[in-house]
Amino acid sequence: MTLFRLILIVMIVNILVYTGIVGLNHGWNLAPVFFGDIVAMTWPGQFNTDFMSFLVLSASWTMWRNGFSGVGIGLSVLALFGGIMFLAPYLLFLSFQADGDIREVMLGKTRAQG
Secondary structure, X not given: OHHHHHHHHHHHHHHHHHHHHHHHHHOOOHHHHHHHHHHOOOHHHHHHHHHHHHHHHHXXXXXXXXXXXXXXXXXXXXXXXXXXXXXXHHHHHHHHHOOOOHHHHHHOHHHHHX
């Protein structure tokens, strides 16, 4: 669990620094670039389509883990638009909340116990 948490912390720091540099150098309006690459049917567009699939998967898992509750739906929106900026801190938080029990982290408390 320690290595998992360390990897999450590295991801958090990395994406925050990288995003800050890119945002300062190229502006904060990602949507036209992201979707423009998809529409152009280029390799960057293929990557963005693949990445968007991971975002949908992350959002779906987040909603499911939280029992499709209001909180789960709200967190899934953050997962969809936040990517690893949401998922890594969320998993780090869950790892401490679950006292390192990866079953509970992945499944939620109720499913992990049953």
